Amino acid sequence: MNTRILSQLAAIFAPLSLVTIGGGQAIIAEIQRQVVEVHAWMTHSQFAADFAISRMAPGPGSLLVTLIGWQVGGFWGAVVATAALLLPTGFLIYGVTHIWGRYRGAPWQLALERGLRPIAAGMMLAAGWVLLKSLNGGLPAKAIAVVSLCVLLKTRVSPLVLLLAGALALLGVNLIGADLPYWLQVQLT
Amino acid sequence: MTASSPHTSPRPTLLGLFLIFSRIGLTSFGGGLSGWLLREFVQDRGWISEEDFLNGLAISQALPGINVKNMAIWIGHRLFGWRGAALAVAGVLVPPAFVIVVLGSVVGALILHPLTQVLIAGAAAAATGLSLSMGVVTARRVRRQGLPLLLMAATFLAIGILRLPLVWVVLIGGSLSVFCEYVAIRRGAR
Numbered sequence: 001m002n003t004r005i006l007s008q009l010a011a012i013f014a015p016l017s018l019v020t021i022g023g024g025q026a027i028i029a030e031i032q033r034q035v036v037e038v039h040a041w042m043t044h045s046q047f048a049a050d051f052a053i054s055r056m057a058p059g060p061g062s063l064l065v066t067l068i069g070w071q072v073g074g075f076w077g078a079v080v081a082t083a084a085l086l087l088p089t090g091f092l093i094y095g096v097t098h099i100w101g102r103y104r105g106a107p108w109q110l111a112l113e114r115g116l117r118p119i120a121a122g123m124m125l126a127a128g129w130v131l132l133k134s135l136n137g138g139l140p141a142k143a144i145a146v147v148s149l150c151v152l153l154k155t156r157v158s159p160l161v162l163l164l165a166g167a168l169a170l171l172g173v174n175l176i177g178a179d180l181p182y183w184l185q186v187q188l189t
Numbered sequence: 190m191t192a193s194s195p196h197t198s199p200r201p202t203l204l205g206l207f208l209i210f211s212r213i214g215l216t217s218f219g220g221g222l223s224g225w226l227l228r229e230f231v232q233d234r235g236w237i238s239e240e241d242f243l244n245g246l247a248i249s250q251a252l253p254g255i256n257v258k259n260m261a262i263w264i265g266h267r268l269f270g271w272r273g274a275a276l277a278v279a280g281v282l283v284p285p286a287f288v289i290v291v292l293g294s295v296v297g298a299l300i301l302h303p304l305t306q307v308l309i310a311g312a313a314a315a316a317t318g319l320s321l322s323m324g325v326v327t328a329r330r331v332r333r334q335g336l337p338l339l340l341m342a343a344t345f346l347a348i349g350i351l352r353l354p355l356v357w358v359v360l361i362g363g364s365l366s367v368f369c370e371y372v373a374i375r376r377g378a379r
């Protein structure tokens with residue numbers, strides 16, 4: 001049990017807990033910055049793979065931090081990272097549960113809801129952008145990301161099916177790879 | 190009170206609460222957990238009124254934190270106080286946490302093989318599409334006015350391109366945005 005890593009995990013995720021606005025996706029870009037760029041615990045493509053796992057697995061997508069904690073600091077790493085992300089807002093919600101209903105529709109509540117919406121949207125967009133940039137596999141992988149975006153905006157396909165299709169599509173491009181121009185080939189790092 | 194629901198169960202129990210949340214945690218893929226919660230607690234069992242549920246949902250979305258965890262606290266607290274809140278959160282998070290660690294270890298072993306490496310990169314690409322679509326969907330809900338759009342763009346730029354620390358971006362951008370909305374609402378009220 002490495003207490004230095006455990007305290008680093010807590011120091012990263014506890015503050016992020018309080019700025020997770022609009023759901024866990026909002027802090028993906030910052031988690032990537034901390035884990036890949038600041039602490040260099042993993043590479044860009046390892047992070048992208050972890051993100052994919054968190055979307056494949058059942059339960060809240062934010063369990064991504066549990067997985068990162070596990071990889072970086074073992075069992076206690078997983079526990080500390082998860083608890084750090086959950087407890088601060090957990091107590092906040094618990095407290096607000098008592099007072100929020102009484103002030104339903106108050107100006108400060110409306111201002112909070114409306115005011116945080118554009119910030120949350122900016123965070124969500126940044127998450128997608130950062131993941132797109134860290135993808136492993138060169139141009140074909142980026143194309144798959146854009147196609148899956150279009151499919152999701154038009155249809156209600158199940159995420160699991162989409163991930164499977166993405167995996168097979170990149171495999172397909174890889175199999176015919178040698179005949180393609182270099183910039184169209186799958187490049188793994 | 191809940192007479193309108195034909196499937197009202199006699200009464201909630203702590204164990205039942207934990208098991209329902211575990212089941213939802215383990216069987217929900219790719220989000221949409223709130224829909225399942227509504228069905229289990231309001232429509233099927235009638236343990237919580239729909240109005241109560243929707244109030245909780247509004248809080249869960251407006252305040253920071255993972256939405257489903259916030260909802261678990263809200264529902265658990267309604268039914269059993271702090272013990273209910275703790276068990277509901279444990280139910281929705283702990284069983285899937287074990288699953289993701291196992292899945293991560295399996296993928297970690299597979300990624301050493303070149304073929305599976307390609308498959309995982311492809312799945313990661315599709316997952317990125319999922320993330321992009323959430324960004325687009327939330328961006329569409331932002332009001333088409335100068336200030337909200339500007340704040341959205343600035344947040345994206347600060348976090349996605351300049352890679353500034355998120356906590357400061359949200360504290361400064363968020364308080365500015367909320368303040369402006371508050372002033373606007375006050376003016377409108379007069």
